[in-house]
Amino acid sequence: MRLIEKINCIEKLNSDTFLMRIESENISSEASAGQFVNIKCGEGSEAFLRRPISICSIDRENKTFDIVFNVRGKGTKLLSRYDSGDEIDVMGPLGRGFTIDPSHKSIAVVGGGIGIFPLLQVLKDHPAPNKTAILGFRTRDLVVLEDSFNQYSTELLIATDDGSYGHKGFVTDLLSKKVEAQNFDMVYFCGPSVMMKLGVEVLKKHNIPSEVSVEQRMGCGIGACLVCACKTRKGSDWDYSHVCKDGPVFKAEDIIFD
Amino acid sequence: MRLIEKINCIEKLNSDTFLMRIESENISSEASAGQFVNIKCGEGSEAFLRRPISICSIDRENKTFDIVFNVRGKGTKLLSRYDSGDEIDVMGPLGRGFTIDPSHKSIAVVGGGIGIFPLLQVLKDHPAPNKTAILGFRTRDLVVLEDSFNQYSTELLIATDDGSYGHKGFVTDLLSKKVEAQNFDMVYFCGPSVMMKLGVEVLKKHNIPSEVSVEQRMGCGIGACLVCACKTRKGSDWDYSHVCKDGPVFKAEDIIFD
């Protein structure tokens, strides 16, 4: 769906991270955790293409949803300049989100950097009694949404690359330790490729299934242009799947990390 | 000069005409009647080139100047969306303005459509005791700045194409009649080419000198790129002059109207 929606509010979380709450009856009622929206950032051709941004949190009652984004280039810069009350041009909800199996009792979400955002709604929607969140940031100043993740998880572990907050090192260190002690039914990953690849390998040894959310540059965002290819297993061979339609969330075992 | 200036206010004069007052110490102190500014309308590449707009009125005391513009295409549309307090990127004052000879006792300004705007400051600056303004509009609803032109002229004549206000017909009709009765020392034209051509021919018969302000599509706005050519007499031959640097105001006898 392409919709012109109203921005409820926009909040600066740190030097270059913003939370935008968008009012949308359609998206808030239809979206599930892990799906994304494709946003036209500003009118005209300054940022020509739409920008894919994950749905971070859905408030189905108040008919809003949140996105959280880092300012990287032209598009996200324009996005950060919107004000509450402004209209915004969004396509969504798009893609396939995370699978939530109500029979699971113990799950974990593992995210790094901008990859943490789609994981919040997994925690919110998942009925499992044990929900661990393992989040990684470059440094203390970049830690965001700690309260929200705290609220919806039973245990929250944070790692920073420089050790300025929480564990010094990578989320995969924390995950490795954690899986020794606890048996997860499912782990949800989102973040840098290397992190997900490593994490998936750790879980494999323990036979724990996982899902990963993949990033790729996009054109149409709906499966028509075939630009957002990612390598997936197909029997004994491989083929390109498309992140916008077949993903962004895939079963970990289907993805071929290069 | 390229300046980032503050918009003092912007006012809608009619369905598609706007007056913008810009605070600028530099431009208000240096500009003369008939010069123009070259404006970047909006950031980025939506309206890629700057837009040339005449300086309509200068308030040297309060250090502001006014431009008045019609919304035509992308650039002027973006321009109309600015708010008071916004910053605006202007180059100016540019070009050669009208010649004001203090020994002249009787002058007229003759303008049509968007051509009337640069003529107001001529009236404001000219010391002549007799100042006639002849202004043409398509229809009554498009008549703007009547009060200002009234204030600074000794006689104001208005023509509309459809006769809905003032004289029905063209400003050149009014001019023809007027020159029968009155001997102008100088007439200043700005408006459509055909109007100026006709007007200049009328005056020629009475040996009245005149100046015309010419329009042409521009690139650099300062004489470097040579795109804004207009045909001018050069001895017995002709050559291209450049509207942005040699003009926009030319002696009527120098211009070759095609």
Place this chain on the structure above:
Amino acid sequence: MSRKINMAVSFAGINLKNPVIAASGTFGFGREYSQYFDIGRLGGIAVKGLTLLPRKGNPPPRIAETPSGILNSVGLQNPGVHAFIKDEIPFIRKYNTAIIANASGNTVEDYEKITEILSDSDIDAIELNLSCPNVKEGCMSFGSTPQGVKKVVERVKKVAKKPLIVKLTPNVTDIVEIALAAQDAGADAVSLINTLLGMAIDAKTRRPILANITGGLSGPAVKPVALRMVYQVSKAVKIPVIGMGGISNGQDAVEFLLAGATAVMVGTAGFVNPYAWVETIDGIEAYMLENGVDDVNELIGGLITD
């Protein structure tokens, strides 16, 4: 009472209810956008470029954003002509729109064979892609010389039982010469432009943005080049011309019609605005109403250049 205007165009034995066609490679096989609007409103759909056998295409990233445009290096990923006939034609046929099969190959034999296969399928025309810049063999290398074009088109024409549109690459010194070669070899129409070969670099990582290094430029940025080529070609050839390259709305489309195009294709604009295709149709109608034009055919080649 609103005036009745005619939007239908006919050429090379193809009848379109309006001159707006979805450009190949930007519209898949219509499934995705059918969830956004009634794709039966389109004059036609040029489907994703087909090859004899399925193709995986190029590694990602396959797209880069550029000023007012994009580069793509999809590299003809497609399920192969047989899967198209079996799985996709029945879907598109549910809508009242012309099906244009865009076909590519590595060799003249490939082009011949795919044309034979498509000729026996339920499509309305074949668009021979001699212009894809993103594959190593065939395609643009045929389309870059009059000899190459002539060779492929002559052979294909012999076996084609559907109207044959030849799609031209803009990456040539003399587009007119190429179009004339297509005409002489029997093309029923030409379509242009395919993408301009370009490149984007990430200064930070010092790497090309596309895995394939170069890609094809499309979108508003290329419109001036496309318009010029459509103008030059339609003055020179007798066969109809389908124009494209950066069309985003009705006004853009009218410019191409005035330059000489009998129909237009819209591609990249749809990535930004999923309704770009239908809004282009509506925009042409609005232009006609505003300017007192009753028949869209009056616009074709109507540029005044005295």
Place this chain on the structure above:
Amino acid sequence: MSRKINMAVSFAGINLKNPVIAASGTFGFGREYSQYFDIGRLGGIAVKGLTLLPRKGNPPPRIAETPSGILNSVGLQNPGVHAFIKDEIPFIRKYNTAIIANASGNTVEDYEKITEILSDSDIDAIELNLSCPNVKEGCMSFGSTPQGVKKVVERVKKVAKKPLIVKLTPNVTDIVEIALAAQDAGADAVSLINTLLGMAIDAKTRRPILANITGGLSGPAVKPVALRMVYQVSKAVKIPVIGMGGISNGQDAVEFLLAGATAVMVGTAGFVNPYAWVETIDGIEAYMLENGVDDVNELIGGLITD
């Protein structure tokens, strides 16, 4: 303590204090922009395209705005090479910047003659314009074939007593072939790209916007095509390459250097931002400081494509 970085580049016997040159035709003879900034900060100035005799150029309108770009059809209006030598060189020489004389002609003899005249003048290099799309004779028609390029450059090289840069047109099927022809004929460097031939139409009036109908496309829109050509050419030739086409800031310039350019030219961007030239110099420096690059020469051809 700020690190010391080297911005100077040398090639073909030309020494530039930094790699940023004002592109021909966009900077006049430097007079106008000298009122905006110290033009002595520039690595060099390629002056408005010169011909033997004064030229009036094409009728107006000579410019049209296009998405992220412009079309121009100035048609080489200039005061002639003699007036340049007499009136303009003394002015530019007051500034510490290289003077590159951009020269055009209708015939091989014209090119030869203007080169002889310029060789005896106080300039630093000659840029042979074999690529202007806006004049009927000569120029781009020479630049469109390897034979044409070879013919002109060989003759000119014999009489040239200044470093000879050959400026190439992008309106060709194979830019590498053209660049190699220039190299083989004795060019000391090549510069590219000149403008892409394009067109703009006013749907309302149904007329071309340019009086000349077609014009040359420049500005950010063409950057992907320019980058690709600079990359292809600099991989293929041994002589230095000067890159241009849509450069608006330091990052754009760095992309061209990485693609293989030894120096860059900036043109159209200056119409929007009169400080674009100096901001490009500053931007390259800022990039180098941020990325720990001490010498701008390290960037040249530094693209990673494994």
